[in-house]
Amino acid sequence: AQSVTQPDIHITVSEGASLELRCNYSYGATPYLFWYVQSPGQGLQLLLKYFSGDTLVQGIKGFEAEFKRSQSSFNLRKPSVHWSDAAEYFCAVGAGYGGSQGNLIFGKGTKLSVKP
Amino acid sequence: DAGVTQSPTHLIKTRGQQVTLRCSPKSGHDTVSWYQQALGQGPQFIFQYYEEEERQRGNFPDRFSGHQFPNYSSELNVNALLLGDSALYLCASSSRDRGFLETQYFGPGTRLLVL
Numbered sequence: 001a002q003s004v005t006q007p008d009i010h011i012t013v014s015e016g017a018s019l020e021l022r023c024n025y026s027y028g029a030t031p032y033l034f035w036y037v038q039s040p041g042q043g044l045q046l047l048l049k050y051f052s053g054d055t056l057v058q059g060i061k062g063f064e065a066e067f068k069r070s071q072s073s074f075n076l077r078k079p080s081v082h083w084s085d086a087a088e089y090f091c092a093v094g095a096g097y098g099g100s101q102g103n104l105i106f107g108k109g110t111k112l113s114v115k116p
Numbered sequence: 117d118a119g120v121t122q123s124p125t126h127l128i129k130t131r132g133q134q135v136t137l138r139c140s141p142k143s144g145h146d147t148v149s150w151y152q153q154a155l156g157q158g159p160q161f162i163f164q165y166y167e168e169e170e171r172q173r174g175n176f177p178d179r180f181s182g183h184q185f186p187n188y189s190s191e192l193n194v195n196a197l198l199l200g201d202s203a204l205y206l207c208a209s210s211s212r213d214r215g216f217l218e219t220q221y222f223g224p225g226t227r228l229l230v231l
Binding site for chain 2 (some may be wrong): 005036041042043044045046049084090092104105106107108109
């Protein structure tokens with residue numbers, strides 16, 4: 001069965017430090033992978049997505065992610081964290097159906113806190 | 117350009133009652149998906165509507181039903197509410213014609229509390 005694992009429930013980093021959020025997936029076919037961010041009281045905002053091609057994907061707000069098929073991973077990175085990055089981050093795999101974007105299977109999320 | 121909107125923002129119900137949540141998709145989108153996000157969890161897919169029909173369904177009981185209207189807006193209905201139905205309900209919209217590569221846009225959600 002398809003699944004997404006985010007091993008870290010809560011991470012705290014200092015402002016200006018680098019960040020890496022881990023994501024491992026289980027999916028039988030070529031995965032379609034996403035990272036979303038959710039601020040308190042907000043819906044989900046797409047940071048980046050991977051469908052095919054270059055395994056290093058650039059997203060919004062200075063985020064990037066690298067797809068590693070051999071490790072079934074899609075880790076999210078940012079070289080320098082800003083206080084406004086404090087939020088909850090969700091990794092998801094897309095289970096496509098009928099040519100349209102199908103349901104997304106989400107991990108349980110990683111809450112990011114940023115120390116001044 | 118209005119994004120995905122949902123109403124109401126918050127709702128309190130008691131066990132056994134029925135609830136209806138509403139979603140208006142982003143302009144130009146024709147596909148609506150509903151997700152349930154329990155506290156401390158990631159969103160879970162409930163179902164997806166396109167052309168006024170349910171196209172996909174996640175692992176949710178028949179108490180959860182939906183509808184899509186000709187203007188592409190959608191409703192999520194939950195009957196016989198249980199305490200465990202307390203959650204944030206998220207609506208997402210996309211454009212089926214643009215295929216799988218099209219991004220799903222999420223609304224802010226409706227927070228349902230069942231007492």
